[in-house]
Amino acid sequence: MFRKYIFLLFVVSCSKDALSNSLLAPCKIEDEDCVRNSVNAAIPKILQGIPELGVETSDPLFLEKIEGNLSILKYKFYNTTIIGYKDCAVTNLKTSPDLSSVHYVLNCPKFKLSGQYDISGRLIILPVEGNGDYELVTGKYKIDVDSDLKIHTGSDGKTYLSIKNFKLKCKALTPILFDFKNLFNGQKDLSDAVHKFANENWPEVAELVQDPTFYACMNKITRNVNKYLKTVPLDDFKLN
Numbered sequence: 713m714f715r716k717y718i719f720l721l722f723v724v725s726c727s728k729d730a731l732s733n734s735l736l737a738p739c740k741i742e743d744e745d746c747v748r749n750s751v752n753a754a755i756p757k758i759l760q761g762i763p764e765l766g767v768e769t770s771d772p773l774f775l776e777k778i779e780g781n782l783s784i785l786k787y788k789f790y791n792t793t794i795i796g797y798k799d800c801a802v803t804n805l806k807t808s809p810d811l812s813s814v815h816y817v818l819n820c821p822k823f824k825l826s827g828q829y830d831i832s833g834r835l836i837i838l839p840v841e842g843n844g845d846y847e848l849v850t851g852k853y854k855i856d857v858d859s860d861l862k863i864h865t866g867s868d869g870k871t872y873l874s875i876k877n878f879k880l881k882c883k884a885l886t887p888i889l890f891d892f893k894n895l896f897n898g899q900k901d902l903s904d905a906v907h908k909f910a911n912e913n914w915p916e917v918a919e920l921v922q923d924p925t926f927y928a929c930m931n932k933i934t935r936n937v938n939k940y941l942k943t944v945p946l947d948d949f950k951l952n
Contacts, residue, residue, distance in 0.1 A: 756798040758940070759933075767940045770933045771798040780924035785833035787921070789846070792827035794929055796820055800855075811861055811873070818855040824848070825925070829892060836916055840906050844894030850918075851886025855926065863946065870945035874938045882926050884918040887911070 761769035771794075778789040800820040807814045829846040833839075859878040866872050890910040895903035910917045 755800065755802070758937070759798040761936070762940060765940060765943050768936050770936050771795060773797065773929055773932060775928055775932060778925050778928045780921060782833070782920065782924075785831070785835060785840070785920065787829060787831040787833075787924075789825075789925070790828040790830075792825055794823060794825050796823035796850075797929070797933065811863060813858070813860050815856070815858050818853075818857060820853040820855065821851075823850040823853065831892070835906060835910060836913070836920060838906055838909055840895065842892060842895035842897065842903075844892065846893065847889075847891045849889040849891075850884060851888065852884075854883045854885055856881040857930075866942070866945070868945075872942060872944075873946050874941050875934050878930060878934065880923070880926055880930060882918075882922050884915060884922070888914040888918055890914075890917070 756771075759770040761767050773794040775792045775794070776790065778792055780787045797820070799822065800818040803817045803819060805814070805816045825846075825848040827846060828844065830843040832841040857878055857880055860876040862874045862876040864872055864874065888911070890907060892903075892907070895906055
């Protein structure tokens with residue numbers, strides 16, 4: 713029976729008799745064009761938040777703290793705002809027949825992060841330290857997502873779907889602009905050298921530092937999406 717359900721990125725697809733808080737157009741699982749168009753049309757609506765259902769906004773996304781404990785570099789981001797998830801497009805959506813897992817790719821044109829930072833260690837070959845305000849502006853990103861799903865029974869006796877966990881594989885496809893104020897307590901020559909290195913070697917720098925930030929973002933997005941999924945029983949998405 714689970715072949716009659718479709719998991720579309722963060723939510724499942726809706727049937728002809730779907731509830732009013734369904735955000736996706738009905739599709740048959742065999743109709744890949746419909747599935748892709750439906751989920752991509754729904755992404756901005758889902759990520760902007762649904763206050764009446766207790767679902768917070770995921771774009772802009774606010775994180776009080778992001779912590780990266782890497783082998784050669786330690787960083788903390790505070791009061792960070794991330795913009796860009798609502799512009800991501802979904803491709804390569806694949807759901808297991810028993811609805812236990814889903815794979816998809818997010819193709820994102822741009823992210824902008826801003827907040828405060830504290831950093832120390834080595835940025836590949838250069839020492840780096842400082843604290844202050846920061847801004848990161850990326851170009852295109854490709855994010856492969858593999859999620860395990862869970863089907864459970866609610867207190868009302870109905871069946872619901874939730875995202876249990878996920879794994880990410882992130883790849884920057886175009887240059888990233890790094891701007892960290894007050895590196896080395898404002899020593900301009902040292903700061904300029906680090907910025908020049910980071911901006912010229914953005915693929916290697918992104919590969920080093922990106923995972924803690926993307927996992928923190930997806931953790932919060934997943935919590936928001938699961939709040940939505942708790943409001944719509946799985947049977948309401950059944951295709952006849």
